[in-house]
Amino acid sequence: MTLATSNPLLQPWNTPYGLPPFEHVRAEHFEPAFEEALKQQRAEIDAIGANPEPATFDNTLAALDRSGRLLDRVGELFHNLTSSETSPALQTVQLRMAPLLAAHHSAIHMHKALFERIDALYERRERLGLTPEEKRVLERFHFDFVRAGAKLGPAEQTRYAQIMERLAELTTRFGQNVLADESAFQLVLRNDADAAGLPDFVRAAARQAASERGIPDAMVITLSRSHIVPFLTFSDRRDLREQAYRAWTGRGEHPGEHDNRPIAREILRLRNEQARLHGYASYADYALADTMAGRQSAVTGLLAQVWEPAKARAAEEREALQALALSRGDTAKLEAWDWRYYAEKVRQVRYELDEATVKPYFALDRMVEAVFDCAQRLFGLRFVEQPDIKAYHPDVKVYAVHDAARGEGGDSPIGIFLHDNFARTSKRSGAWMSSLRSQSRNAAADGAGVTPVILNNNNFAKGAPGEPTLLSFDDASTLFHEFGHGLHGLLSNVTYERVSGTNVLRDFVELPSQLFEHWLAETQVLKRHARHYLTGEAIPDALVEKLKAARLFNQGFETVRYTASALVDMAAHALTDADVPDVVEFERAELAGIGAPDDVGMNHRLTHFQHLFSGSSYAAGYYVYLWAEVLDADGYEAFVEAGNPFDAAVAARLRRFIYSSGNSIEPSQAYREFRGRAPTVEPMLKGRGLVAQPA
Ligand SMILES: [Zn+2]
Numbered sequence: 001m002t003l004a005t006s007n008p009l010l011q012p013w014n015t016p017y018g019l020p021p022f023e024h025v026r027a028e029h030f031e032p033a034f035e036e037a038l039k040q041q042r043a044e045i046d047a048i049g050a051n052p053e054p055a056t057f058d059n060t061l062a063a064l065d066r067s068g069r070l071l072d073r074v075g076e077l078f079h080n081l082t083s084s085e086t087s088p089a090l091q092t093v094q095l096r097m098a099p100l101l102a103a104h105h106s107a108i109h110m111h112k113a114l115f116e117r118i119d120a121l122y123e124r125r126e127r128l129g130l131t132p133e134e135k136r137v138l139e140r141f142h143f144d145f146v147r148a149g150a151k152l153g154p155a156e157q158t159r160y161a162q163i164m165e166r167l168a169e170l171t172t173r174f175g176q177n178v179l180a181d182e183s184a185f186q187l188v189l190r191n192d193a194d195a196a197g198l199p200d201f202v203r204a205a206a207r208q209a210a211s212e213r214g215i216p217d218a219m220v221i222t223l224s225r226s227h228i229v230p231f232l233t234f235s236d237r238r239d240l241r242e243q244a245y246r247a248w249t250g251r252g253e254h255p256g257e258h259d260n261r262p263i264a265r266e267i268l269r270l271r272n273e274q275a276r277l278h279g280y281a282s283y284a285d286y287a288l289a290d291t292m293a294g295r296q297s298a299v300t301g302l303l304a305q306v307w308e309p310a311k312a313r314a315a316e317e318r319e320a321l322q323a324l325a326l327s328r329g330d331t332a333k334l335e336a337w338d339w340r341y342y343a344e345k346v347r348q349v350r351y352e353l354d355e356a357t358v359k360p361y362f363a364l365d366r367m368v369e370a371v372f373d374c375a376q377r378l379f380g381l382r383f384v385e386q387p388d389i390k391a392y393h394p395d396v397k398v399y400a401v402h403d404a405a406r407g408e409g410g411d412s413p414i415g416i417f418l419h420d421n422f423a424r425t426s427k428r429s430g431a432w433m434s435s436l437r438s439q440s441r442n443a444a445a446d447g448a449g450v451t452p453v454i455l456n457n458n459n460f461a462k463g464a465p466g467e468p469t470l471l472s473f474d475d476a477s478t479l480f481h482e483f484g485h486g487l488h489g490l491l492s493n494v495t496y497e498r499v500s501g502t503n504v505l506r507d508f509v510e511l512p513s514q515l516f517e518h519w520l521a522e523t524q525v526l527k528r529h530a531r532h533y534l535t536g537e538a539i540p541d542a543l544v545e546k547l548k549a550a551r552l553f554n555q556g557f558e559t560v561r562y563t564a565s566a567l568v569d570m571a572a573h574a575l576t577d578a579d580v581p582d583v584v585e586f587e588r589a590e591l592a593g594i595g596a597p598d599d600v601g602m603n604h605r606l607t608h609f610q611h612l613f614s615g616s617s618y619a620a621g622y623y624v625y626l627w628a629e630v631l632d633a634d635g636y637e638a639f640v641e642a643g644n645p646f647d648a649a650v651a652a653r654l655r656r657f658i659y660s661s662g663n664s665i666e667p668s669q670a671y672r673e674f675r676g677r678a679p680t681v682e683p684m685l686k687g688r689g690l691v692a693q694p695a
Contacts, residue, residue: 009033009074017400017416019453020077020436022392027089033074034097038104041068049113057134058445060117061141065442065496075101076436083434084420084427084457085392086179094172102168106161109148118142119150133664137496140663147278147290156277163270163277167616170267175428175614177258181251183425186213187221187231187244195219197236199356201470205230205461212424223248224423225430226461226475233340233355238332245337252607253584260607261583267613268572268580276578284573287620292507292627292667299570299623305681306626307563307594309690313556314600320346336601343554351550355472358547363533364421364460364469367476370529371483374519378651379491379659380404383417395462396420401490415439415452415490421479422469423459430610431458431478433485433513438500439492452501454489456482468533473547477517484516485509491659499663506621508667510628511635512659518636521548522645552689557600559688564596565603566622569612573620583607626684631671633683638675 008024010033015021044067051059082094108114121128122142125135149160188210189195195203198219205227206219213220221231221244228248235241252260268283275286284296293299321342322334334342348354375381382402389398397420400413418436420427436453443450458478463469471479485502488509492501502509519525523544530539571590572583580586583606591598604611604622611618618624635658638650657665657674665673672678685691 007032009077010036010070013073016386016389017413017451017453018437019389019391019398019416020073023390025077025081027087027093030074030078030090030093031097034071034078034100037068037071037074038100041071041104042107044068045108045111045114049111049117051117055117055120057121057128057130057138060114060121061134061138062442062445062496064114064118064141065137065440065498066444069443071104073437076434080434080436080455081392083432084455085424086426086428091176094176095169098168098172099165102164103161106148106157106164109145109150110152110157110161115145115150118145133495133499136664136666137498140498143290147286149277152277160274160277163274167267167270167274170263170270171613171615174252174260174263174267175610177260177263178251178608178610178614179428180258181254181608182223182429185223185247186215187240187247188215189219189221189240190217194237194240195235197234198231199234199354201356201359202227202230202234204464204467208462208464222423223251223429224459224461226423226459226472229340229474230355230472232337233344235341238338241337241341242335249336249601249605250607253605260613264583264606264609264613265580268575268583269578271573271616271619272575272578272580281576282574284570284620287573291505291621291624293623296570296574299627300567302626302630302681303563303566303570303623305685306559306688306690307567309685310556310559310563310688311595311597313689314560314597315556317343317554317556318597318599320350324349334599336599339557339599339601343557347550347553351546351553353543353546353550358473358543359470360532360534361530361539361543362471362473362476363531364463364471364479366529366531366533367471367479368419368421370520370525371480371516373529374480374516374525375483375487377646378519379487379655381414381487381490384413391418391420393420393424395422395424413451415454417486417490418453418455420455421458421460422462427457427459428610429459431456431482433457433482433489433502435489435501438489438497438503439494440497440500441495442497447495450497452489452492454486456486458482470533473520476520480517480520481513484513487516487659488512491655492662493660494662494664496664501662504663505667506617507624507627508631508670510625511631511671514625514628515632515635515654515658518632518639519645521551524645555689559690560597560600561603562625564591564594564600565609566626567594568602568606569609569618569622570620572606572612629687630681630684631679633687634679634681635671635675637683 007029008021009029013021048060048063053059082090118141121138125138149157152160189206203219206221209222210218210220221227228244231244232241271283275283278286280286288295324346325342372383380403383399384402386398386400391398396418399417401415401417403414406414434455437450439450439452441447441449460469460471460475489501494500526544527538531537568587568590572586587606611622639645639647642650653674657670661670
């Protein structure tokens with residue numbers, strides 16, 4: 001047999017909806033498939049560069065946009081598997097492929113003949129008679145090439161390619177190290193004394209984790225967020241809380257083969273060199289040049305608007321926690337592993353609200369129905385489960401997505417959605433959206449359409465067999481958040497892949513996701529979908545009122561944790577000196593410099609900050625969540641002003657300019673088209689309780 005007939009990745013995927021042939025793919029298929037895919041794209045690029053005809057949009061940019069489809073298919077499948085269902089064999093391939101893929105990326109972007117054609121078109125861009133989308137595609141590609149080194153001299157290009165290859169290796173290693181530390185840790189609770197204070201839902205999830213790990217008659221707390229956060233919130237055992245907290249915040253900071261300290265340091269040093277080759281003083285300057293914010297002062301200015309008010313709010317919260325601790329005779333100084341515990345006690349007293357009462361109304365299945373229902377009421381989408389289609393893990397559910405507005409004749413879906421909700425040791429932590437295929441109408445020169453295949457990954461602690469998985473309100477918000485990204489991919493309606501779906505500027509990308517969280521907080525959505533898992537009874541009005549009243553509770557703590565992480569990210573990438581300090585020392589000094597309270601902590605410390613160091617898409621970019629929050633808080637007001645959270649006219653503008661336009665429109669303009677004006681910062685500050693309320 002030849003390679004092409006024995007390797008399922010290289011044969012046509014004659015599967016339902018052209019999904020990957022999941023059950024036939026094995027780790028050893030990837031390297032030969034990548035090899036073939038790189039060769040194919042290289043030939044496609046050479047052919048574009050060697051075309052004797054003068055450069056046109058079609059023979060250069062449309063052709064470039066169409067190139068590398070096999071690499072996309074293989075690469076996206078590989079990326080999804082290494083994130084959600086990895087194995088030692090896949091990790092080995094990942095480490096080997098990372099520098100080769102980076103080298104390929106550099107070779108394309110430094111392809112002289114190709115860039116000369118793009119550059120020539122760019123010079124004449126106003127006179128080419130392009131559509132607005134085509135002009136945008138030309139500008140984006142030109143910018144991509146310049147930013148990847150197309151204009152550097154030969155010696156610089158060689159060094160640049162070396163840097164990119166080494167960075168690809170280091171960022172891969174960084175993510176694998178975090179996963180290794182997460183898989184290595186388990187807090188085993190053997191008896192009632194160990195589990196003191198834990199409500200039933202935490203015990204059930206911990207029993208489930210123990211059984212998955214083959215530990216009989218015990219409970220296991222893992223470093224998955226949906227384990228560790230409830231444990232820190234409820235456990236009466238201060239000693240165990242401290243142990244768990246130290247493990248959680250110490251990820252990536254252990255001497256030995258999984259130590260991320262030297263890796264983060266080398267990444268920062270190489271990024272600095274990368275930026276200087278482009279003539280920027282720091283990586284932050286280089287990264288921000290391709291954002292809505294544009295420069296460091298715009299970012300630090302926004303972060304400064306929330307930092308001091310958030311600290312003041314956290315100080316008020318601390319007083320309440322200390323008073324409560326004292327009333328129970330606890331006189332120890334409040335530490336970071338105590339904050340959530342006492343906060344929950346204060347919340348129970350102040351709002352008569354505890355997680356254990358709330359969760360039975362937020363069964364995962366009901367919340368999945370809720371996101372689908374909101375997508376239907378806003379955009380006319382219908383999600384039809386495909387139980388016969390098997391994905392890469394039995395827990396993954398597959399849906400065909402149908403669109404009422406595009407229901408022409410046949411019943412072909414506008415996209416496919418894969419929902420992968422549960423934590424497992426083969427999956428990295430966090431929650432994210434990804435794709436196996438992006439929407440476009442440029443699959444072939446005849447404009448053949450490609451429907452998107454979109455995934456959402458969460459890390460919810462799975463309920464025991466026969467029991468439903470119950471979410472916290474925060475977990476449910478995460479579900480809505482990722483689903484908002486998912487809609488951004490599914491509703492994409494552009495011609496060229498380069499500007500499709502979530503392929504937008506990174507301080508715009510969190511707008512569709514964060515905006516979608518607002519619908520979960522709508523009373524009518526809660527009354528319809530938040531139903532008790534045993535009785536089916538809708539969430540009582542009184543509980544909805546309490547949830548709303550408690551909305552701002554502990555927001556000082558949350559905002560300080562987030563903003564501290566964003567400030568440290570920006571500071572680390574703003575270094576202009578090639579000599580990068582030890583990252584742990586650096587972080588300590590930065591936190592001291594901004595007066596960060598040590599009993600609050602950070603969302604992510606540098607040694608496990610995967611947003612920054614496992615890939616580069618959020619490097620000097622953790623601020624984007626707050627930036628997008630200005631947009632989503634202001635944007636949701638459009639529905640409030642219309643007096644209806646599903647107002648058809650507002651939803652239609654939202655779909656057209658935000659969810660389906662990808663990067664085909666400049667983002668500030670897209671926002672103005674949707675909203676009728678530029679955004680204002682006040683709704684965000686109000687939403688976080690950071691402005692003085694009128695007395
Ligand atoms: Zn997001």
